[in-house]
Amino acid sequence: MEDVIVGLDIGTTKTCAVIGFQNENNQIEVIGVGVAPSKGLKNGVVVNIDNTASSIEKAIDEAELMAGYEVAGAVVGISGHHVKGENSRGVVAISNKNRTITPIEVKRVIEAAQAVVIPVDREILHVLSKEFSVDDQTNIKDPTGMSGVRLEAEVHIITAAVTNIQNLMKSVERAGFGCQDVVFNPLATAEATLSRDEKELGVALVDIGGGTVDLMIYLEGGVTYTSVLSVGGIHVTNDISIGLRTPIDSAEMIKRKYGCAVLDLVDASEMVEVPSVGGRAPRKLFRQELTQIIEPRMTEIMEMVDLELQKSGKKDMLAAGLVLTGGGSMIEGCVEAAERVMSMPARMGVAREIVGLKDRVATPQFSNGVGLLKYGIRMSQFRGRVFEKKKMGIVKKIKGWLENYL
Ligand SMILES: Nc1ncnc2c1ncn2[C@@H]1O[C@H](COP(=O)(O)OP(=O)(O)OP(=O)(O)O)[C@@H](O)[C@H]1O
Ligand SMILES: [Mg+2]
Known part of the structure; x- marks a missing residue:
């Protein structure tokens, strides 16, 4: 059996482990997926090692069970404003x-x-x-x-930041696994979602997560700008919870079921049902009222991304436009909201060029996890050819050099 690799995406809302390998036809085959709620992170950064470790353990256990393999280590993604x-x-x-x-x-x-x-x-x-x-x-x-x-x-x-890398690695180790590599999340996500042509033409990858928005700009095939914003889907849910006076759990449910980021897309007569707090009867309201809560926050997120695009000085050169991914991008009207604010074409991005459990992982929440798997496979093959695989110290200097040859 070829080298089995685990991509481990430790997000603010969920931790996901994706197990796979490169099969005999040179395809990336996904054979196991595990997801567990994350409890130890804030805006992409580990703030509680024990809680993070238990999410990691659950996610990897589940993926192992599905894959029928036991794994020893993982390729781990990192994000946060400190990057x-x-x-x-x-x-x-x-x-x-x-x-x-x-x-x-x-x-x-x-x-x-x-x-x-x-x-x-x-x-x-x-x-x-x-x-x-x-x-x-x-x-x-x-x-x-x-x-x-x-x-x-x-x-x-x-x-x-060294401390943030260390806390992430400690969490993985506390869960009983080794850290084979630490990879900046959007670099891995790009690996899963973007085509070579898009990277050449110029594209902005926007991963809208729960507590972070990761932005990475490619031009002429290379990365030219990166930024992490401390906003995400959690803020949308909080707004709904406050605006409709409903608990976070039901706000989350309502968002996923009826949420929309653009008012024009919602029929004025459409009604939705909202559970209330404290045992009161559920209420009915116009879906447009819900949209009026969501739209300003989604617009604000897009404006923050737009500001970064402008800061990069490359906005006008991105011929391939925007690629949106991450769970937060799954809200209806997200593409339209992005196009409106940034005046650029946008598309949704999911993991491409994979086989096996494709249907399970070809959704925006898994772009990062699959990307880490793909990235890990590519690096391990290259390292295997050129170097002895070393145990990860903190982050190896040699890695940067290697990446230029991939
Ligand atoms: N169908 C859906 N509609 C709207 N929002 C959704 C949907 N599914 C998931 N989300 C939102 O996606 C967010 C989580 O996305 P994701 O799993 O990419 O984040 P994460 O990786 O845990 O966090 P981060 O990358 O910020 O650290 C949550 O805020 C959740 O509410
Ligand atoms: Mg994420």
């Missing part, structure tokens, strides 16, 4: 005797590009190469084999 992305450049001279660029020079230039000052309380998660220049020639994807005297690299560096 930051920045662009950086590095330059090296090609000094070998025939002035030809080999993987050694590429490694050197990427190392040079990541020699930015990283505060001691932060750790590099990923170093993603965007493009290279050789002498005066720019826009080179892979400079290996080219001749020149000067090699320049442009990279996107993703860093995270």
Whole structure:
């Protein structure tokens, strides 16, 4: 049997484990899925290790049972406002005797590009190469084999707070599993939902979760901007709970069943039933009243994303538009709300190019988990070929270099 990998998405509202492997036809085959409510996170960050560990244990146990495999470790996703992305450049001279660029020079230039000052309380998660220049020639994807005297690299560096990484890893270990890798969530989600063409043309991936919105912008095949916002579907549910004076659980149920993000999409005569607090009889109200609670919050979330798109300076270049995913994007009218606020075409994104339990995981809540599985498979194959698999210290420096060759 090939290497079985577990993608572990520890979200603010749910933890999900996706088990799979690459089959003999080179397809990613999903063989187990487990989901458990998350109780130990706030806005994507672990705030209670024991609670997080018990969600992890439940999710992996369930996935193991379904897959018929016991696993020892997982590829773990990380998010939260503390994760930051920045662009950086590095330059090296090609000094070998025939002035030809080999993987050694590429490694050197990427190392040079990541020699930015990283505060001691932060750790590099990923170093993603965007493009290279050789002498005066720019826009080179892979400079290996080219001749020149000067090699320049442009990279996107993703860093995270050390304590938050540690708490996440402690939670996984407390649950009895090893952390094979820590991956910034949207990078994995992109792996599952975006096509190569979209990444080339320019696309913004927006993962609307329960407590975070992860944004990642691709242009010309590389990551150019990342951002994590501390908002999500939980805020929509809270608004409904307050607005309709109904408990959180029923607000959540109402949202999923009748929620809509755009008023125009709802028929003025449509009625819905709302359970009330304290044993009172359920009430009926116009669905438009519910929409009037949801629409401003969804619009606000989209405006926050739009602000980030503008900050990136790349908004006008994103020919492939927006791809929305995550449970929070499942509310009716989400695509329309995004298109309206950002004046860009949008589509829903779910995991693609998978077999096995496809029907179970090809929904927006699982994009991240499947992405982590796919990412993990790709990395393990590559590492298996080139390096001995090392035990994860905190986050290995070598990883960033590896990613540039995938
Ligand atoms: N059918 C649905 N309609 C509307 N909202 C939904 C639906 N299904 C799930 N959601 C919302 O999706 C959110 C959870 O999404 P998701 O599972 O992607 O988040 P998470 O990964 O747990 O959190 P985060 O990524 O923010 O850490 C919840 O707020 C939930 O209410
Ligand atoms: Mg999530």
